[in-house]
Amino acid sequence: MNYPKGSIKRSQSVQSPKASPKSPKQYGNRGMTLEKEIVESNSYYLESGKAVIHKKPTPIQVVQVDYPKRSAAVIKEAYYQRPSTTDFNGVYNGLYIDFEAKETKNKNSLPFSNIHEHQVNHMLQVEQQGGISFFIIRFTSRNETFLLPIRPFIEVWNQQFDGKRKSLSYTFIKESGYLIPFTFQAKVNYIDVIDRVYITGGDHDESK
Amino acid sequence: MNYPKGSIKRSQSVQSPKASPKSPKQYGNRGMTLEKEIVESNSYYLESGKAVIHKKPTPIQVVQVDYPKRSAAVIKEAYYQRPSTTDFNGVYNGLYIDFEAKETKNKNSLPFSNIHEHQVNHMLQVEQQGGISFFIIRFTSRNETFLLPIRPFIEVWNQQFDGKRKSLSYTFIKESGYLIPFTFQAKVNYIDVIDRVYITGGDHDESK
Known part of the structure; x- marks a missing residue:
């Protein structure tokens, strides 16, 4: 497979129209690059009629709101909440798609501390309903991004409860x-993998 | 069809654990009763393994955040954003489900002003991808709740652009x-309708 090394990092983070200078830094910042590229890929999928997949809004608990006359309500006190499901979901070719994006600077592992148990439970529930659920995992230092289906993931995930695994x-x-694969129009072209893996039932070894 | 009139309204709004006394009133408050009952029905579907359908968080644009030492980030200025998609989505029996809930006190119509064009566009995109998209519409004064698929809806919706229709x-x-139907465990038992309409391709007239 031709994988244009180095080209992903360079073409990121400048483009998103949502990155306003007003936006505060967030502790979840580590994952923003991959997330932005997925959001952009989803825009391409949507505009080209290929798939309808959106990022869910971050859940926020609102505590206090002001209602100034003649203008929009202003939220004065609120807190970030832990998402109860995954970051992304939608429909592709009649299939329900549901996934979580994770990025790590580590070279050789993704720590389980990056993954929340309730998200894993949600992904299993999705799979039991006949949906397609997976992680998109990026190793930034290697510039490689993988689609990891929930099934192989869960076997290793369960080993942490014996104290055997932490990542x-x-x-x-x-x-x-x-x-x-990276493509010009979809930087994180995960639909390409879904086509090969879930639809044509592609040979696993081919993808490496 | 046995439809227990009067029983829905009485069993509402007391139960939701999310309705804290701290929560401010919102302009979107009119739709809260139906929404809560759908959220409760979804909880039942989830717990019984019948379907995995969640309400999306309300999108909020965060402008200012404080980071006090040793405690959680506090959002100090933020604004409600208009949702770009629908309220609810998820998976049932391998099917992608996507819908919007609307409630009206009017007896004889639901004004189009309650429905946003970008939501309708999203619902059409979903349908084109092979998903199932519909409105759940409640006439509170009649105590009747309907599932209206996007297809019949769109024909009437499009008539507004000729100035012919406003509701x-x-x-x-x-x-x-x-x-x-109202059921004890799922007050808004829309999965029952999906079973009849989309899965067994049920006779339309039977449902009345």
Whole structure:
């Protein structure tokens, strides 16, 4: 597979119209690059009629609101809440798609501390309903992004409860997941992987 | 169809654990009763393994955040944003489900002013991808709740652009939609309608 190394990082983060100078820095900032590229890829999918997949808004608990006369309500006190599901969901070709994006600077593993148990439970529920659920995992230092389906993930995830595991290894993700190709129009072209893996039931080894 | 008139209104609004006394009143308050009952029905669907359908968080644009030491980030200035999609989505039996809930005190119509064009566009996109998209519409004064698929809806919706229509009539909704049964465990048991209409391809007239 031709994977244009180095080209992803360069073409990021300048473009998003949503990154206003007013926006405060957030503790979740680490994952923003991958997230932005997925949002952009989703825009391309939407505009080209290929898929309808959106990022869910961040849940915020509103405590106090002012209602100034003749202008919009101003939220004066609010708190970020932990999302109860995943970041992204939608429909592609009649299939329900549901996934979470994770990015790490580590070279050889993704710590489980990045992943919340309730999200994993949600992903299992989705799969039991016949939906397609997976992680998109980026190793920034390697400039590689993988689609890891919930099934292989869950086997390793469950090992942490015996104290055996605290992370997903790069090797495991590479072997059980699928490298997501970079394309000009969809920087994180995960629909391409869905086509090969879930629809045509593609050979796993081909994707490496 | 046995439809226990009067029983829905009485069993509302007391139960939701999210309705804290701190919560400010919102201009969107009119739709809260139906919304809460749908959220409760979704909880039942989730717990019984019947479907995985969630309400999306309200999108909020955050302008200013404080980061006090040793405690959670406090949002100090933020604004409600207009949702770009629908209120609810998820997966049932392998089907992508996407809908918007609307409630009116009017007896004979639902004004189009309650419905945003970008939501309608989203629902059409969903349908083109093979998803199932519909409105859940409640006439509170009649205590009747209908599921109205996007297809019959769109025909009347488009007539507004000729200046012909400004609302959906109750008669139209009753004829083109499906009465949603009230059940003890799912007060707005729309999955029952989906089973009849979309899965078994049920006879339309049967539902009235």
